[in-house]
Amino acid sequence: xxxxxxxxxxxxxxxxxxxxxxxxxxxxxxxxxxxxxxxxxxxxxxxxxxxxxxxxxxxxxxxxxxxxxxxxxxxxxxxxxxxxxxxxxxxxxxxxxxxxxxxxxxxxxxxxxxxxxxxxxxxxxxxxxxxxxxxxxxxxxxxxxxxxxxxxxxxxxxxxxxxxxxxxxxxxxxxxxxxxxxxxxxxxxxxxxxxxxxxxxxxxxxxxxxxxxxxxxxxxxxxxxxxxxxxxxxxxxxxxxxxxxxxxxxxxxxxxxxxxxxxxxxxxxxxxxxxxxxxxxxxxxxxxxxxxxxxxxxxxxxxxxxxxxxxxxxxxxxxxxxxxxxxxxxxxxxxxxxxxxxxxxxxxxxxxxxxxxxxxxxxxxxxxxxxxxxxxxxxxxxxxxxxxxxxxxxxxxxxxxxxxxxxxxxxxxxxxxxx
Ligand SMILES: CC(=O)SCCNC(=O)CCNC(=O)[C@H](O)C(C)(C)COP(=O)(O)OP(=O)(O)OC[C@H]1O[C@@H](n2cnc3c(N)ncnc32)[C@H](O)[C@@H]1OP(=O)(O)O
Numbered sequence: 001x002x003x004x005x006x007x008x009x010x011x012x013x014x015x016x017x018x019x020x021x022x023x024x025x026x027x028x029x030x031x032x033x034x035x036x037x038x039x040x041x042x043x044x045x046x047x048x049x050x051x052x053x054x055x056x057x058x059x060x061x062x063x064x065x066x067x068x069x070x071x072x073x074x075x076x077x078x079x080x081x082x083x084x085x086x087x088x089x090x091x092x093x094x095x096x097x098x099x100x101x102x103x104x105x106x107x108x109x110x111x112x113x114x115x116x117x118x119x120x121x122x123x124x125x126x127x128x129x130x131x132x133x134x135x136x137x138x139x140x141x142x143x144x145x146x147x148x149x150x151x152x153x154x155x156x157x158x159x160x161x162x163x164x165x166x167x168x169x170x171x172x173x174x175x176x177x178x179x180x181x182x183x184x185x186x187x188x189x190x191x192x193x194x195x196x197x198x199x200x201x202x203x204x205x206x207x208x209x210x211x212x213x214x215x216x217x218x219x220x221x222x223x224x225x226x227x228x229x230x231x232x233x234x235x236x237x238x239x240x241x242x243x244x245x246x247x248x249x250x251x252x253x254x255x256x257x258x259x260x261x262x263x264x265x266x267x268x269x270x271x272x273x274x275x276x277x278x279x280x281x282x283x284x285x286x287x288x289x290x291x292x293x294x295x296x297x298x299x300x301x302x303x304x305x306x307x308x309x310x311x312x313x314x315x316x317x318x319x320x321x322x323x324x325x326x327x328x329x330x331x332x333x334x335x336x337x338x339x340x341x342x343x344x345x346x347x348x349x350x351x352x353x354x355x356x357x358x359x360x361x362x363x364x365x366x367x368x369x370x371x372x373x374x375x376x377x378x379x380x381x382x383x384x385x386x387x388x389x390x391x392x393x394x395x396x397x398x399x400x401x402x403x404x405x406x407x408x409x410x411x412x413x414x415x416x417x418x419x
Contacts, residue, residue, distance in 0.1 A: 006105035008048070008049045008108075014043075020060040029213070031211070031212065031213065040199065040203040040207070041067065046066050049062050051102070062102055063092065064092050064106075065106050067087060068419055069200055071199075072084075080192055080194040088122055111313070119316075122313045123312050126311055138313070138376030141414060142288055143286055143306075144304050145304075145305045147281065148296075150278050163263045166228045168268055180201075182204055183198065183201065195412075222239065226264045240275065250280075253272060269292065282303075310380075312380065327381075332349075333350075334370050335366035347362050352406040385404035
């Protein structure tokens, strides 16, 4: 198809924004007011692409995207630390305009806009894994989904006492009370777990809202909080589905999110595999080094499916590097390839000294040329640069190993929510 001139700017028409999203995702329209449906993406963070040559449907935009103001937990002093992240979401291109560069222009706009707003990192969950790598996002955390049978045994002698001292109770709060309790709990837990993401109140109102059209005959989502010493230390969000086979209950309990330190996860998991009338517990986005694998052994789970989790793009290297701490010293000159960001592309001296990182402009000869996705992948300590080098995706230069030894973390990052 012929290319087209694409201009991206604020989306000034909420109805049109929503209509575009409905067309892209072919969802049933909801009865809730438009403002409620758009909650979690602030009005000044809704963007639309317009094409300047050719007619298009006035009720929709050729393309839309939104940004959630979020916090990302980055590796810091053996734990984590919250830093601002632009959470890219609601990306969609009208079916009549696809594969003609609308997404490409929207992502270029997003990178510029994020930089203008002084945010160094953009993150997203992708609908399809092949989309974002070519635009500079690197796969920063990976996970698996899996299923467990009812009554699964978890063997964790060193954590039994703490898990037993952890009470699990279904939340009785609703509305804003539940939103506040959930945010506070996720902030408390995620700060110690690099790769965690939390949103603002609007985001939590949006994810905790369940419209009648989406719910139909399903059980409303239940929130199970884990409490220790009077403090919320974790939670599991889940829903159950009935099923009967030959007079025997074969229900499925599907977990949507699971937060907590290892002893808390143990307490929550023991409770989740013990609900009446269930035969199967489906777990979401479980990190590759989740303690679960040590408690179970690899064969106790079924339907194990690896997936990409959080994709990270750096939009400002000198601002992003000092935000986290590092495992080893390094001093290399990187020639950064970033076609979307002239302020970013070119040679940087990347230095880590006593755990602190920085990047400064240099005219020195480059030790390695790196695509911007590589630093996004490694930023949380998860995307192994040496493995990418071995796979032929990065240049065969010693500087890649030096960078990786600085960026890597003892445990890979884990991201528990999608957005
Ligand atoms: C963070 C999020 O919100 S994830 C949600 C993403 N949205 C969706 O999946 C909704 C359904 N899909 C769509 O709306 C569109 O097909 C999009 C947004 C995925 C792509 O939009 P388009 O305008 O068609 O993309 P565009 O023409 O800019 O393509 C850019 C490049 O990405 C490639 N590409 C686009 N979509 C895909 C895909 N689904 N899989 C693999 N490659 C893709 C194109 O081939 C093109 O490659 P090239 O530069 O080598 O030629």
